[in-house]
Amino acid sequence: MKGIRFQSRMLYKRRRRFNFTPYLFIFLMVGICIAALLSGLWYFANLRYWQVSRISIMGNETIDKDSLNRTIEELLSGRFLFFVPRSQYFFLSASSLGGALKGRFPKIRNISVTKTFPDSLDVRLQEREIFIVYCFMAEHSSPVLSQPTPSAPPSLNGGQTSDCFYVDRDGVVFETPVTIAGSAFPMILDDETKDFSPGASIVSGEVLLFLERARVLLKDKLQVGLRSLTLSKDIPKDYLIETGGGYYLIVSRDQDQSGWLSSLKTLLETRLKDKVSEVDYIDLRFGSKIFYKLKGGAQKSG
Structure with a gap:
C-alpha cells in the first residue's frame, strides 16, 4: 500500500493555485478615473x-x-x-x-x-502723442564741419529721406506719417545707420531734451521756430539746427544753450539786424567768436 501511495504522488502532482492580484484591476480603474477627469476638464473648460x-x-x-x-x-x-x-x-x-x-x-x-x-x-x-518727426537720411553729401576752421553746413536738400516716423516724448517710434511736407512738428534728421522696429526707442532723452529746450528758447527769445535738428556722422560733436527764419545754426552738443542763444541774439540785433533774411548759416561753436555766411556771399566772423 505504501508503494502504491508513493507512486500516485509521483504521478499526480498537486496543481499550484493561481495567486490572483488586483494590479490589473487597479490599473484599469486608474485609467478610467483619468479619462473621466480629462473628460470633465474638457467639458468645463469648453463651457x-x-x-x-x-x-x-x-x-x-x-x-x-x-x-x-x-x-x-x-x-x-x-x-x-x-x-x-x-x-x-x-x-x-x-x-x-x-x-x-x-x-x-x-x-x-x-x-x-x-x-x-x-x-x-x-x-x-x-x-502715444506725436512729439517729433524722425527721418533717416539714406544719403548725405555734406562736407565735414571741421574745427577750428568751420565750413559750410550740410545741405539738407543733399540728403534723401528714405524713412520717416512719428516719435513720442519717450523717443519711441510708432507710426509712419502720410506726408512730411509742411509738418507742424519739428524734425530730427539722422544719417547714421539705425536698426530699429516700430515700438522701439530710437531717439535718446538727451537729444529730445536739447531739441525741446532749444525750441522753447528760440521761440521765447527770438520769436523764431525750430524746424529741424540734424544728427550727422559728419558732425558727431555738433548739432545743425534749421530755424523758421530760413537760416541754420551750428552749435556744440555739450555747449550751454543759453550761452550761444545770447550770442545769437546780440548778433541778430546788431551786425545782422537788416540782413536776417540773407543769412545762410551762423556758427556758434566757438564762444564769443561767431562765424556766419550770407546767401551767395563769403563766410565772415562776428
Missing part, C-alpha cells in the same frame, strides 16, 4: 459660460476699434494643450494679452487689461 466674449475698449483715439477687436479675437482663438480654449476665463492671462496688443499696435503707450467674471474683458489704453 460657453466662462468663455470671454464681451470685450470693452476705451481710450483709443486714432487706433481703429474694429482692428483692436479683431486682433483680440485672433489672440484668443486656438487652444492651450490641445483642449483648453485660449478664451477661457481662468486660463486667460490679462498681462500677456496686454503685452501682445502693445506689440501689435506700437502707438499704444500704456495699456490695462482687466478680466471680469465670467466672460468680460475690459481694455483701457493710452495712445
